[in-house]
Amino acid sequence: MQNYSLFSLAKNAFTGHRNWQKAWRSPPLKDEYDVIIIGAGGHGLATAYYLASEYGITNVAVLERGWLGGGNVARNTVTVRSNYLRDQSIPFYVKSVSLYEGLTKNLNFNMMHSKRTMVDVVHNYPKMRDLRRRQLTMDIYGSSYEQISTEQVRKLIPALTGGGANSRLPIIGGMVHKDAGVNRHDAVAWGYARAADSLGVEMHQQTGVKSLIRGTNGNIEGVDTVKGIVKAKKVIVSVSGHTTTLTETAGLRLPLRTMNLTAFVSEPIKPLVDVIVNCSDLGFYFSQSDKGELVIGGAPDSGQSFRRDIKQHVFEDTVGAMLELFPAFKKLKLLRQWGGHLDITPDASPIMDETSVSGLYVSAGWWGGYKAIPAGGLTMAHQVATNSPHPLMADFSFNRFKNLDYILETGTTTAR
Amino acid sequence: MLLINCPFCKNRNETEFVYGGPVGVNRPDPNISSDTEWVEYLTLVPNPTGPVQEYWWHARGCGKWFAITRNTVTHDILETQDGQ
Numbered sequence: 072m073q074n075y076s077l078f079s080l081a082k083n084a085f086t087g088h089r090n091w092q093k094a095w096r097s098p099p100l101k102d103e104y105d106v107i108i109i110g111a112g113g114h115g116l117a118t119a120y121y122l123a124s125e126y127g128i129t130n131v132a133v134l135e136r137g138w139l140g141g142g143n144v145a146r147n148t149v150t151v152r153s154n155y156l157r158d159q160s161i162p163f164y165v166k167s168v169s170l171y172e173g174l175t176k177n178l179n180f181n182m183m184h185s186k187r188t189m190v191d192v193v194h195n196y197p198k199m200r201d202l203r204r205r206q207l208t209m210d211i212y213g214s215s216y217e218q219i220s221t222e223q224v225r226k227l228i229p230a231l232t233g234g235g236a237n238s239r240l241p242i243i244g245g246m247v248h249k250d251a252g253v254n255r256h257d258a259v260a261w262g263y264a265r266a267a268d269s270l271g272v273e274m275h276q277q278t279g280v281k282s283l284i285r286g287t288n289g290n291i292e293g294v295d296t297v298k299g300i301v302k303a304k305k306v307i308v309s310v311s312g313h314t315t316t317l318t319e320t321a322g323l324r325l326p327l328r329t330m331n332l333t334a335f336v337s338e339p340i341k342p343l344v345d346v347i348v349n350c351s352d353l354g355f356y357f358s359q360s361d362k363g364e365l366v367i368g369g370a371p372d373s374g375q376s377f378r379r380d381i382k383q384h385v386f387e388d389t390v391g392a393m394l395e396l397f398p399a400f401k402k403l404k405l406l407r408q409w410g411g412h413l414d415i416t417p418d419a420s421p422i423m424d425e426t427s428v429s430g431l432y433v434s435a436g437w438w439g440g441y442k443a444i445p446a447g448g449l450t451m452a453h454q455v456a457t458n459s460p461h462p463l464m465a466d467f468s469f470n471r472f473k474n475l476d477y478i479l480e481t482g483t484t485t486a487r
Numbered sequence: 488m489l490l491i492n493c494p495f496c497k498n499r500n501e502t503e504f505v506y507g508g509p510v511g512v513n514r515p516d517p518n519i520s521s522d523t524e525w526v527e528y529l530t531l532v533p534n535p536t537g538p539v540q541e542y543w544w545h546a547r548g549c550g551k552w553f554a555i556t557r558n559t560v561t562h563d564i565l566e567t568q569d570g571q
Contacts, residue, residue: 313536315534316534316536324527324531325531326530326531326532327534328509328532328534329534329559373501373504373505373506374506374541374557374559375509375534375539375541375559376559376562377536377559377560378559378560378562382488382501383488384488384500384501384502414534416530417529417530472526472529472530473522473523473526475526475529
């Protein structure tokens with residue numbers, strides 16, 4: 072792997088940037104691998120990297136229908152945080168946040184990680200009590216959460232001029248989560264892909280998987296792709312919204328349903344808000360990107376959806392809520408909108424487990440899977456390599472549904 | 488935005504309705520069903536890239552509950568079933 076540094080940048084500048092190596096190879100597809108990962112998104116690529124780097128399994132192929140990093144890893148709001156609710160969730164996300172913070176160095180790729188704090192703006196006392204309860208649980212696991220006054224909220228976010236005493240929903244205070252940050256989604260996908268490739272993992276773009284193939288003993292045997300059949304004893308499905316579409320081809324039914332979550336960005340403006348603002352009572356959150364655009368997220372559409380656009384009324388609800396607190400944003404033009412697929416489980420927590428088909432693993436059910444990429448990849452690699460679940464993910468199993476042992480998680484950004 | 492054909496009010500804007508979840512299988516008798524059947528009833532819903540049947544409630548209208556069949560990719564509403 073060509074090392075990226077100030078020196079290599081200067082050296083290549085002198086030769087007109089014509090001698091940069093490709094970030095990853097494009098080898099021909101083999102007939103068989105030890106492990107096949109379906110989906111070159113954040114979780115797929117992170118799993119590939121940790122399989123190779125932590126567990127020495129390098130005969131791995133990542134198969135991608137479209138292009139690398141073009142799915143949900145590019146269709147989110149790049150918020151990295153660990154202010155979750157449950158004992159099972161918090162340590163997992165704490166690990167993920169700490170892995171993210173070391174990623175630039177470990178992958179030799181600039182993640183542009185900006186640890187900029189998240190501020191929850193709170194409008195009612197039950198919500199405040201709920202968040203303070205969350206703070207006590209988070210304290211146990213080393214995640215930071217702290218209550219602040221309305222005055223402190225306004226000091227941290229000077230642009231917040233609405234929500235006064237005479238408004239429809241006056242602000243009563245806030246919570247500060249200092250571990251939160253944002254980074255660059257392309258860098259996460261490309262950094263993991265480049266590092267995994269240097270360890271021998273193969274990336275195969277434009278290689279859509281049509282179906283999963285089971286052997287006569289019922290175990291997974293490989294996949295049928297648009298480029299022919301590829302064999303493997305272990306197959307990991309990390310395709311987000313289309314998980315059930317694929318696992319149905321192996322005769323499996325999983326407790327997932329697919330929904331579409333709204334996000335959009337404004338035109339770029341000068342630096343105005345340097346924290347991530349979350350307002351779950353009104354139902355919106357945003358941060359300002361390095362380019363100056365406001366990256367705004369809203370609520371999911373009602374009902375199942377495999378679309379990737381957003382609905383006008385969901386968009387209007389989100390903008391209306393934002394303007395209550397930030398009336399000055401009224402004149403902003405909005406540049407782009409996108410939806411991302413969520414495959415939601417009955418308890419809104421993810422599933423990372425081997426299915427009842429031996430050798431077939433799924434990493435699914437992510438609502439806010441972007442922040443979970445490093446820990447999700449690491450723990451899935453552990454399970455595949457050692458045939459035993461990683462302690463951080465052991466609870467996110469299929470068995471929890473069988474035992475009615477749900478991890479009811481409302482720690483999502485706009486969940487009310 | 489969906490234009491939902493309420494059996495009573497006819498075509499109305501989606502914002503007047505509340506989504507009521509996918510239409511699942513009928514509730515099995517807990518006295519005779521196995522644990523597996525019961526868990527499947529509680530957790531499994533159809534998740535097709537195509538038509539799916541779902542409940543809607545005309546909460547900000549006539550208050551009627553009914554089911555529609557909607558395509559999850561195109562959002563075309565193929566059929567409306569008058570509920571009880």
